[in-house]
Amino acid sequence: MAYVTSLFARKMVAAAGRGIDQRATLERAGIDPDAPWDPKVMIAATTYYEMLEGMAEQIDVTELPVHVGASMRCDEYGALGLAWKAAPTLKASCSRVDRYARIWTGVVTYELRNDTRGILFMLHREGERRLGLRLSNEATLASAVSLSRQVCPVPFSPVEVLIQHKEPKSKVFHEAWFGCPVHFGADLDAVLISHEAMERPNILGDEGISRYLMSDLDTELTKLKTPPQVVGDARNAIAQALNEGTPRVADIAKGLGMSARSFHRRLSEHGLSFQTLTEETRRELAEGLLRDEQYSLAEVAFLTGFSEQSSFTRAFKRWLGTTPAHYRKAKLMNAFPTSQIKH
Template sequence: MGYVTSLFARKMAAAAGQAVDAPALLTSVGIDPEGAWDPKHMIPAATYYDMLERIAAQTDVTDLPIHVGASMRCDEYGALGLAWKAALTLQGSFSRVERYARLWTSVVEYELRPDPRGTLFILHRDGARRLGLRLSNEATLASGVSLARQVCAEPFAPLEVQIRHPAPKTASIHEDWFGCPVRFGADLDALLLSDTALARPNILGDEGISRYLVSQLDVELSQVGDRSLVEQARGAIAQALSEGVPKMSDIARGLGLSARSFHRRLSEHGVSFQAITEDTRRELAKGLLRDNRHSLAEIAFLTGFSEQSSFTRAFKRWVGQTPASYRRARAAQ
């Protein structure tokens, strides 16, 4: 099961505007609409694609990936975004993404590949070319261009954008924003970058800061396996709760681990399966209570309780209020 940063899901829901109920969408994929925007908070990729397809069922999404890509800011990526800005050249910035992308996704790999016309920045993502995946790829390519424009001293545009899936009804929106030809039905998902642009100094490039940030990223990268495991466990637990509280052995098996290995790796990260399960149930319940379309009985069921009374007692223990009181307080705010 692959995971992506919740940052893109938040951006997609926001960019869809009034055509969708953004808080409900985010809640449905395990994101607290009012919580902090943490790029390290991961959600299952398939869940993210489902969300995009639900948006597409409610509104025209032709330009949605462009709006999302254009809205991305370096600082929103944490240390990786700062390292992008501090790299001495744009080549260095893209190289950072090639090396450290695992910090915000486990389903995409990036490659810088020489090309007779310059350098290809290639997005590799496996899986069926479903609509959600296609929209995600377009937004990812657009975000690369947006971030490049934020650090370039001169106006930046790729030489060409290549997209594997067929073109939408019109590609003019894409070409206007990218500022170059956009070739749909290509063999790759990629940006073709000129060597001249890649060699230009970045506005905020600083060798000392860059070296420090890269060392921090190396530390984060060494820890990403266990952190991702915790996020994967949260996602798997949230998906399983509608059938009751899952067993650790079942979640471990779904993640390709034995129960003993799963327990040991969680312990090494300072958490237990029971604590993760409790935390997931609490946060899911709080998110669902913000959506008035769900009754208290439905929320009890979705968070793994067989009876509403049991859910009420647990929720009062978690937050000091009954579910009904919590819902009324949130509505008043």
């Protein structure tokens, strides 16, 4: 499921300051500017990337992801942030992110890998390396360092930072903030942390609290495996309405027997927005229809709510990194397994 927490989007907008219309930017991303900041409220990853790219057209975003990463606080991540803080060592903190990251993102996975100079805290994010994704990766790595500094009893800096995409016009601010060399154009996205720093006890490490929080997080992971009925019903209603264009939240809510306000609240309880759910339903429906040769590309575009095939093609390429025609051909020829398609 291609989503990210709206917390990241709100942080990016806040860090941009007066250089953008903050309220309008959030609204275009499907985020209510007046609602409380809730990390469990999700938005589609593609929507997030588009938001960042729109901001880049208005302001210089070179330093923006580092500012955002630096602003992240453990407590803002809910139970996961508390579990990070309560872990006995920094290595244990990183391990918990590796295990529970799915609770707040569906596009990034983490991995700890041994290196001769320490341990690599790596992030993996599939998809076209568009500007929005690149900025998001930088912010994620900066967040990891910021959270590490909040639990480390002594001043903390990584050994080095590795970033796959090309270097921005300047990396001076990056290296000054990280306190170590930052290598762009690398083979992976990671923060290299020394063994000593990884094994150093955290300031507030507490095994008892830690076990309690991990139990709560395990429960959250279990909930992710089976979509609640309201989400399943909403997906079906959206899919049926798409052939009439982009569905309206009021119409879907009415069909489910509830007000738009109640519908929004029920979705937010499960970390979803109506825009995110609609985007995901469109993508999943498009993938299914493209695997059936009886539907032309124009018909697939119509059935997924697009008035023009060109608009559908652009959206599909944004979702999966390939065109509908190429996706269909590859699927029909069994050119590659589903796991290799970019989501």
